[in-house]
Amino acid sequence: MDLRALLRPTDAADDPAPWVDEAATPRPALDGDTTCDVLVVGAGLTGLWAAYYLLEADPALDVLLVERGTTGQDERGIGACSARVGLDADGIAQRYGDAAAHDARAVLRDAVVEVGGVAAVEEVECGFRFGGELVVAGDDEALARLARQATAATRWGDETHVLDAAALADHVGVEGAVGGTWSPEAARLDPGALARGLRDALLARGARVVDATAVARVSAGAAVTTHGTVRAARIVDTRPSGASRGAATLATAPLPEATWAAVGLARGEVLAHCDGLRVVREPAGRLVAGCAPAARRGTRAVGAAARSADALHAALVALLPVLADAPVTHAWQRPLAAPGALPSVGLQAEHAWARSGGTGPAAANVAGRTLAELVTGTQSALTRAPWVRRG
Ligand SMILES: Cc1cc2nc3c(=O)[nH]c(=O)nc-3n(C[C@H](O)[C@H](O)[C@H](O)COP(=O)(O)OP(=O)(O)OC[C@H]3O[C@@H](n4cnc5c(N)ncnc54)[C@H](O)[C@@H]3O)c2cc1C
Missing domain, CATH: 3.30.9.10 (D-Amino Acid Oxidase, subunit A, domain 2)
Known part of the structure; x- marks a missing residue:
């Protein structure tokens, strides 16, 4: 079977994975300059989870998610939400010690339950x-x-x-x-349906989600997009790094x-x-x-x-x-991601980031939750993890 004709490039925004049999309705683009408490750059699962936990910690926060494509449309996973990630416990122990490996495994196991629990609570039909x-x-x-x-x-x-x-x-x-x-x-799970359901839960909580708006530059307190400048007290950047x-x-x-x-x-x-x-x-x-x-x-x-x-x-x-x-x-x-990858998150001044595109839906939940806790100053096993970098 020659599948080359079906094979699609990695980065085409109009190229849905099969999860998206039901096309996501695009949100409007950003309508000019604006301000917010927290700007989340990228509305993949990591960004959506970060916004979700931010609003859970403080429902009064004014959160704005800015997505280059269409939120929930470009999910490319295979739908395996597993506690197993690219680096196994022995590898984590070699890099960070036994206690970190033990904590990381607990956090990742918990993330699978967490994803299913939030889907149930928010009535997200993601199978x-x-x-x-x-x-x-x-x-x-x-x-x-x-x-x-x-x-x-x-x-x-x-x-x-x-x-x-x-x-x-x-x-x-x-x-x-x-x-x-x-x-x-x-x-x-159906990762596209999960992303769309999280988007809808965020909208119901008053978050703003804009599509078709690419962030071109991020600096302390502001981001320049294709549709205006966003001034924000905190910026959470979930854009994947580099060419993968x-x-x-x-x-x-x-x-x-x-x-x-x-x-x-x-x-x-x-x-x-x-x-x-x-x-x-x-x-x-x-x-x-x-x-x-x-x-x-x-x-x-x-x-x-x-x-x-x-x-x-x-x-x-x-x-x-x-x-x-x-x-x-x-x-x-x-x-x-490179073999051996873990969710990689960090906080530098008012700017929090997650790199490597997650390593699956469970890791995206961990990365998003960690980002939210870093931004809100929460101390937990997540923010104390040795792979969390602070500037
Ligand atoms: C090693 C590895 C293993 C994986 N295993 C699985 C698996 O088992 N099961 C599974 O379902 N998935 C798997 N995936 C897929 C991946 O985990 C999921 O797609 C997950 O949703 C990643 O979420 P993310 O938010 O971290 O990244 P993304 O989904 O890439 O989200 C980043 C978002 O930022 C947006 N963006 C980028 N640049 C800009 C910009 N300049 N301005 C505004 N927005 C921008 C992008 O459009 C995108 O929506 C795997 C991925 C990797 C790398």
Whole structure:
């Protein structure tokens, strides 16, 4: 299958991921110069979460979100809201110490629950299913490695269950799998619907959200945009830094029940292959697959799958052969952070920032919550984390 014609560039604003079957209604652009208490630059999930927690801390704040594209339209994730991020607990411990690793794991596990909890409270219909994450082993050696990792993970408070082939088959029908692991701290969701729902919750609380307005320059107390200058006591900058490489992601057409009966994932589980491939059954019945950067660098085949939609499709069909003839309707590139990335946030004078585009919806929640706490001067495990930089 040649998917190159479907493959879309990373940064095109009019290029929705399949999550956006229902197009987001654009908000008006900024209408000239204005002032606010807090300006949030970028209305991706990190910016939306930052605004959400800012208003939760102080409902009287005048918060303005400025988005270059259309809020909720350009969400490019695979819909896996997992506590597992690019850097595992051992990596965090090596970099920052054992206590930081323990805290980070707790914060990330909590973020998955937090995302689902806010979606429920705010009545955001984003298909949140707390189905956990499956990791599949293709041979006994891989299963033994997963079992060792499951034991080691308990040190950091992570719960992981080792599954034999029959127990795995109860979750997913993977060709040739000898078993795997299941951990509870992951959910599937529709990230576009989550972003649109958060936007609507913010509007209901009196925040202003403007689309089609690019911030050109940020300095202390002011930002110049394409539609006017914003003066703000505090600025929260969530623009991704630098040019990012793309990671291939694809989505099938909604699949018939017979195919889903063979694949499984009926409880909203996120399926992860040992070497980085991730698969999600999205709420409308599409299957979405992408190559997330794994803590353990993968095989050559999966490395290729991260770069090319055709290679990704081949890796997916090798895992789930029932998909061989399933039509692929979308293929796109999503930003790929460097392996080992954590949410990176900081505060310098009145300017707070988050970098690296998050590393998934749970990390975006952590980054947004941390930004809000830095701005409001709240002391917590989030703001004390060693990766939080202060100027
Ligand atoms: C390593 C990695 C792993 C990931 N894994 C997953 C996963 O498992 N599941 C999943 O669903 N997603 C995943 N993602 C996708 C990503 O986490 C989500 O898309 C998330 O929403 C990122 O949110 P963000 O707000 O941090 O960044 P973005 O969504 O990139 O938000 C930044 C916003 O700023 C806006 N902006 C940029 N420049 C300007 C400007 N000059 N003026 C105004 N606005 C501007 C952009 O238009 C954008 O809306 C992953 C991403 C990475 C990098």
